[in-house]
Amino acid sequence: MFAIMLNSVGTVILQSINSFGVSKPDASTLEGFKDLSIAFVSFFIASFIPRMGYKIALLIGLLLAAGACLLTPVLGDFIAIKVLFACIGISFALVKVSVYSLVGQLTHDTRSHSSLLNTIEGIFMLGVLSGYWIFSAYIDPDAPTSLEWLNVYYPLAAGLFITACIVLFSPIQKTPVVSQPNGLTQEFVEMLKLAYKPLVLVFVLSVFLYVLIEQGIGTWLPTFNSEVLHLPVDVSVQITSIFAAMIAIGRLMAGQILKFVNWYLFLNICIAMMAVLMLLSLPLADDIDATAVTGIFNAPIAAYLLPIAGLMMAPIYPIINSVMLSSLEKAKHAQMTGLIVVFSALGGTTGSIITGLVFDTFGGKNAFYLSLLPMALLAFTLFFFRKSTNKLSSSTIQNEQ
Incomplete structure (x- = not known):
């Protein structure tokens, strides 16, 4: 889910230029909303994630991103796109730290740890590849200025909600943290x-x-x-x-x-x-x-x-x-x-x-x-x-x- 959304920034920049009439320098700031949010959360908040619990961190990340996806087509303007990418960046930082930490709960030695991590990265790349095709399916080449492409965020929100339900019922252990x-x-x-x-x-x-x-x-x-x-x-x-x-x-x-x-x-x-x-x-x-x-x-x-x-x-x-x-x-x-x-x-x-x-x-x-x-x-x-x-x-x- 996050591979699809994070790597859609190039597509969204193109569509923002076409649909909202923003300049290329303005459209390029979407990368900053995404990346700087990831950097901020990873740098300043990552150490608190074990304290709150990985399940809670995952649920916050998934539901925040899902909420932003639902609001974006409703609001339908460039400011909503900026907020969306900021939320995606914050959510991804929470999810990445949690997922990488949870690999240790699912593996028992270095080989199995490396194998599972490579599998996760491989699935991430499948998400990146599929994202371009998912977004292009909602783009009408005969009406490049149309806002219909924003409807792509409804199925993405649904996917995030389904993932959140899976996380909710998963037996994720809370790691003891020494104060x-x-x-x-x-x-x-x-x-x-x-x-x-x-x-x-x-x-x-x-x-x-x-x-x-x-x-x-x-x-x-x-x-x-x-x-x-x-x-x-x-x-x-x-x-x-x-x-x-x-x-x-x-x-x-x-x-x-x-x-x-x-x-x-x-x-x-x-x-x-x-x-x-x-x-x-x-x-x-x-x-x-x-x-x-x-x-x-x-x-x-x-x-x-x-x-x-x-x-x-x-x-x-x-x-x-x-x-x-x-x-x-x-x-x-x-x-x-x-x-x-x-x-x-x-x-x-x-x-x-x-x-x-x-x-x-x-x-x-x-x-x-x-x-x-x-x-x-x-x-x-x-x-x-x-x-x-x-x-x-x-x-x-x-x-x-």
Whole structure:
């Protein structure tokens, strides 16, 4: 449910521009309402969730999102969409922390824990893929300014209510929590201390740049397909599902490739191929006649090439997170996860807003060409990231000796 709603932001931006007449910079703020809500709740409230109980946290998250979904088509304006995404962000943070914590109640060893977590992430990706098709089913390509597409939120609300009923009758145990005075303040201070380390600074900058690239492209791809490639609105949304599919395939393939290739070499190849693909595909977007396009199977080649960039960018985020976490002692993993969430949110929001501003001022092609700059910066930060992790590994080995 949350995969469908969270990853609908690109589709909703396109429809908000068409239906409400908002500018691209205004529409891009939806990413901020979503991401900053997730970051705020994850950072400041996550430590209270075990105290209230995972079942209550899940029910609050599901019912808040369901209520927002029901109100959105009734109100039918852009402010309602902003409130919707803020509620979705808050709800997702509550649900994600609870679900990840509950995995421990359902598994008994590392292998079963990893297996269940991968299953959950796989189902999440199925939600992402299906979301584009669910939303496109409610879009009338012959009436792009119509508000009928808002009716998609009624079945989504129903799905959330059904999920809440399942949670209500599930035997979820409340985890005993040891009372710790000033625990939240101490956790915040520890996270700030961690952020001052040079290795961590380079890492969070890498995370920021990666998410800036991914959200900048992924969020604005439906609008690019519609306004630059001149595809029908429903096809513009459907073909964006290829981007999500490529990310899923790329992450599955990376797990096998990394058994034989060094992570730093692999990521540099990914960044270089991503840049080459952008340079090859964007010139093909000129002078396209899409009047005969009726579905994703007869779209122009440029519409397929851009989403394939997801295949190359897919491994970057999980690999740098894995390298960073494995370089730290386990006691600091919670603080580092908090930093990852915060800087991912900031990167996503920044990427969407910058791309929206450039898209509005200089056109869609130039907005996507601009992504080459953070790609180059990411390659630069990864060089120092590798250098810092190598130094940390060497000092750890010497201390052990």
